[in-house]
Amino acid sequence: MTTSIGIVGCGAIGRALITAVASGKLAVRIAGVTSRTEASARKFLATVTSAPPYMSLSELIAAADLIVEAAGGSAVQPLAQQVFAAGKDLMVISVGALLDHPEIIARSRQSGCRLYIPSGAIAGLD
Numbered sequence: 001m002t003t004s005i006g007i008v009g010c011g012a013i014g015r016a017l018i019t020a021v022a023s024g025k026l027a028v029r030i031a032g033v034t035s036r037t038e039a040s041a042r043k044f045l046a047t048v049t050s051a052p053p054y055m056s057l058s059e060l061i062a063a064a065d066l067i068v069e070a071a072g073g074s075a076v077q078p079l080a081q082q083v084f085a086a087g088k089d090l091m092v093i094s095v096g097a098l099l100d101h102p103e104i105i106a107r108s109r110q111s112g113c114r115l116y117i118p119s120g121a122i123a124g125l126d
Contacts, residue, residue, distance in 0.1 A: 004031040006064030008057065008079060009071030010041035013093055017068065022048050031055075031064040036071065061086045066116075073097035080104045084111040091116035 005028055007014045014033065020026035032055035035041035045051040057079075061067060067083045068091045069076055076097035083090045084107050095117050098104055108115035 003065045004029045004063070006031050006055075006060040006067045007033045007052075008035070008060065008067060008069050008075065009093075010035035010037070010044055011070065011072075013070035014041075015044055017070065018045070018048055018052065021052075022050060032060045034060045036075075057082065061088055065089065066091060069093055073100070077101045077104060080107060080115075084108060084113045087111070087113060089114040089116065091118065093118065 007017055007030060010018075010033055014035070017026065018030065018033065021028060021030050030052035032053045033041060033045065034055055034057050038054065042054050045054060055063065061083055066089045067079070069079055070093045071079070073094040073096055076092055076094055080090055080092075080101075090108070090113065092098060092104075092115065098117065105115060
């Protein structure tokens with residue numbers, strides 16, 4: 001079974017992920033995308049060949065195996081609650097948010113869901 005990802009955020013990082021998958025540089029299936037700026041996200045997705053669908057957050061969490069947060073630090077804590085409650089795994093790109101919300105790590109352990117924290121993040125990219 002191929003792992004599918006759901007992307008939360010369609011700024012620089014989210015767009016880079018979508019573009020990498022569309023060009024074949026990243027071998028993963030994107031189940032869908034959501035963003036706080038729906039109109040902008042839909043406009044971008046319309047330019048991508050074989051673009052993933054735009055979904056509500058609840059639809060995205062249900063459809064994907066792994067949720068990738070690319071929406072900024074303020075989105076991390078509420079997103080983690082929803083993702084872990086659904087029994088899904090989460091990758092946090094805005095890793096600085098974990099300093100303000102260390103309970104996210106504990107919640108991951110309690111729920112049995114994986115929390116992926118990439119190393120080498122570039123501050124302020126998105």
